[in-house]
Amino acid sequence: MLQTGLLSLARSTPDTFQEFEKLVKTHEKAFYHFAYRLTGNHDDALDLTQEGLLKAYRAFDRFKAGTAFDRWVYQIIYRLFIDQYRKKRRRPFVSSLDETPPYLDQEKQMEVPDHSRLPEDFALRHELGETIQQALLRLPEDFRAAVVLCDVQGFSYEEISNILQCSLGTVRSRIHRGRRLLREYLKPYLGGERRTNL
Amino acid sequence: MNCHRVQNLLSAYLDQELSSEERRLVRNHIFHCPVCSESYEELNTLKNYLGNLEPPTPEPQSILNFSLMFPESMDPHYHTLFWGKRLLLTGSCIFLFLVTSFSLFPVTAPTGVARQQAEATPFVRRPTRSQIVQEQKHNLLAGSTVKKEDKEKEEVEIKPWWEDSLRLPVVPVSHR
Numbered sequence: 266m267l268q269t270g271l272l273s274l275a276r277s278t279p280d281t282f283q284e285f286e287k288l289v290k291t292h293e294k295a296f297y298h299f300a301y302r303l304t305g306n307h308d309d310a311l312d313l314t315q316e317g318l319l320k321a322y323r324a325f326d327r328f329k330a331g332t333a334f335d336r337w338v339y340q341i342i343y344r345l346f347i348d349q350y351r352k353k354r355r356r357p358f359v360s361s362l363d364e365t366p367p368y369l370d371q372e373k374q375m376e377v378p379d380h381s382r383l384p385e386d387f388a389l390r391h392e393l394g395e396t397i398q399q400a401l402l403r404l405p406e407d408f409r410a411a412v413v414l415c416d417v418q419g420f421s422y423e424e425i426s427n428i429l430q431c432s433l434g435t436v437r438s439r440i441h442r443g444r445r446l447l448r449e450y451l452k453p454y455l456g457g458e459r460r461t462n463l
Numbered sequence: 464m465n466c467h468r469v470q471n472l473l474s475a476y477l478d479q480e481l482s483s484e485e486r487r488l489v490r491n492h493i494f495h496c497p498v499c500s501e502s503y504e505e506l507n508t509l510k511n512y513l514g515n516l517e518p519p520t521p522e523p524q525s526i527l528n529f530s531l532m533f534p535e536s537m538d539p540h541y542h543t544l545f546w547g548k549r550l551l552l553t554g555s556c557i558f559l560f561l562v563t564s565f566s567l568f569p570v571t572a573p574t575g576v577a578r579q580q581a582e583a584t585p586f587v588r589r590p591t592r593s594q595i596v597q598e599q600k601h602n603l604l605a606g607s608t609v610k611k612e613d614k615e616k617e618e619v620e621i622k623p624w625w626e627d628s629l630r631l632p633v634v635p636v637s638h639r
Contacts, residue, residue, distance in 0.1 A: 294518060297518075297519065298518040298519060301518075301519045302516075307519060310519070393512070394516055394517060397512055397513065397516060398516075412513070413513075415478060416509075416510050416513035416514055417513050417514065417516055419514070421478075421480070422475075422478065422480045437474070437475055437480070440474050440475075440478070441471065441473075441474040441475070444474050444506055444509060444510075445474075447509055448502075448505055448506065448509055451509065451512075454508075454512075455505040455508050455509060
């Protein structure tokens with residue numbers, strides 16, 4: 266085993282790895298951010314990013330130079346995420362005693378907004394970030410990925426259709442429906458002062 | 464343009480993914496319709512929230528750390544060779560097993576009584592049909608003394624070999 270490791274180390278071209286590393290370094294944080302918004306926790310996001318990058322490196326010779334590297338990796342990460350999600354769904358449900366069980370989700374919805382500051386300031390606060398993340402996690406995976414790519418990563422619809430490998434119409438409808446659901450989940454935070462006065 | 468249609472287009476309008484004509488229509492509608500304008504405001508706020516989400520703070524080294532953890536798996540050719548070696552090993556094991564088993568238990572010729580019997584009865588090939596026919600013809604032409612048994616044989620009509628196989632099954636009339 267040790268010998269194979271050494272042999273392969275000698276064989277792997279340092280140029281390829283350095284090129285890959287350089288490309289990854291520029292987009293690293295964005296990949297991690299995307300993975301974090303999809304999975305909702307740091308450990309899974311780190312696993313997903315690492316696994317995605319490892320897959321990308323193995324298939325690096327198939328990457329066409331001149332095409333967008335980040336979109337290619339996003340595609341890999343998204344596919345990995347969907348596969349993992351399917352696997353996870355088959356596993357038995359494990360619940361934590363600290364968190365509220367899923368049937369109490371409805372009760373958790375009664376959230377009281379705090380309008381002491383401007384909504385823009387709110388977004389920067391960790392608390393609201395956490396709330397938005399929870400809302401994102403309640404979305405179906407397809408919608409979540411589309412909304413995150415559009416609003417968080419700032420891709421155009423065409424780029425998203427490339428990443429998710431679906432038509433423009435599908436992207437449009439996924440984003441539309443995803444946002445509509447998010448709007449319902451985050452209703453108390455969106456209305457501003459007008460809504461609280463009612 | 465009615466509210467329902469505008470509501471469906473609002474998301475795309477927000478992302479500036481509509482044609483100029485559609486954009487103009489939606490803008491006009493939002494200006495006049497308070498319900499749609501409120502929805503637009505909400506969606507806009509939502510988009511701002513999502514866009515302003517602070518990125519999680521990863522340790523940049525930990526992401527690329529896998530290269531240190533699995534140096535051999537970083538080689539793109541690692542896996543093909545890895546499995547190739549395994550296949551080669553399995554193949555050689557099977558080959559060795561076959562060689563040893565054949566050398567330990569060779570395919571034995573009949574021994575003892577069976578062997579004696581086999582040697583006592585020499586191998587005689589059964590004459591083929593054409594050979595029989597030829598012989599009979601030869602006998603006829605020769606006009607030599609034909610034995611009684613041979614006469615009987617002669618009378619037997621020689622059918623072509625395919626006749627049996629060509630015979631169709633007889634289907635009863637009632638089944639037709």
